Amino acid sequence: MNSKMLLLAPIAALAAGATVLPVAQADTGWTYEANLAPINGSGASGSLWLTLQGNQATVTQKVSGLASTFMDAPYPHVQHIHGGAMGMCPDTSADSNGDGVVSTTEGAPHYGGIVTTLSVKGDTSPAAGVDVKAAPSGSEYTYKRTISLDAKSVEALKKGTAVVVVHGLDPAKIPAAARAAKSDLVPSLPLAATSPALCGKLNRSQMNEMPDGGVPTGGGSTASGSGDTGAYYAGGGVLLMGAGALLVTRRRFSKQH
Known part of the structure; x- marks a missing residue:
């Protein structure tokens, strides 16, 4: 030489x-985003970003227009990442019993079962899926939390079957035929309490970071996320x-x- x-x-x-x-x-870290669209005539809207490093997910979410109160208290909105099915949100054709509301179980063939519960504290497994005490509440909120995902949740993200669903409808805004119905998840609650209000598929983002003015990251009611992603x-x-x-x-x- x-x-x-x-x-x-x-x-x-x-x-x-x-x-x-x-x-x-870069192969070990991805950012996913979901545009949360109204379902069952909720009139709500929102967006969610999820940054994944290994099995650590920092979730940042902003929603508004949800049902405000339930039994004279802030309305708890249980929310989850669903996965393992078609990776999409249901339309009105999923209303198999014709009561005018797509219930959680009626929508399941489209978005699958719960893989992660987006709770404000404690357990994030499917077992916490209907824990209203750990759910964000009110008509609008900003949510931010860093959580550990199990293998099933990571797989749903990478395979494109992960869908975010926020539950809890205003009973006054659903058809009369459904107002007296019981929840398909918790029979002691009305159907409106656990039916989907917002839904959005988690797609891999073309951007590495959340754009300014996209999803606000301050004022969350949960643990703040790590700042390592930007670095x-x-x-x-x-x-x-x-x-x-x-x-x-x-x-x-x-x-x-």
Whole structure:
């Protein structure tokens, strides 16, 4: 190997390492987003971002227009990530009994069973799915929490079958035929209390971070998420810039020799 090749070899090796490393790291982290659309005539709206690092998910969500009160108290809205089915939200054709409301079980063939409960505290497993004491409440709220996902939840995200469902309808806004019906999940509650109000599929985002003004991250009622994600992507950018500088140096060196 001549002297020129000996000089270029370390530079080329460093440049190759700098370009490969961020790609390998990026494979372990993804951001997903869901546009939460109204279902069952709820009139609500919202959006949710989920940043996944390994099995750690930082969830940031903003919703508004939900039912406000239930039995003279802030209305608890149990919410979940569903998965393992068609990976989509149901339309009115899913209302198999014709009462004018797509219940949770009627929608299940579309979005699947609960894989993660988006609770404000404590348990996030499917077992906490109807724990109203751990649910966010009121007509609007900002939710932020970092949680551990099990293998089934991670698989649903990566396979594109993960769907976010927020439950709890205003009884005054559903058809009369459904107002007296009992919940298909908790018979002691009315059907409106556990039926879907918002639904959105979690799609892999084209952006690494939430855009400014997208989903507010402050004022959450749950534990705040880690700030490592922003540093991680910033670090990747620095490495890519370093690789570019090394390649420019290599070209200049080649022209001079």
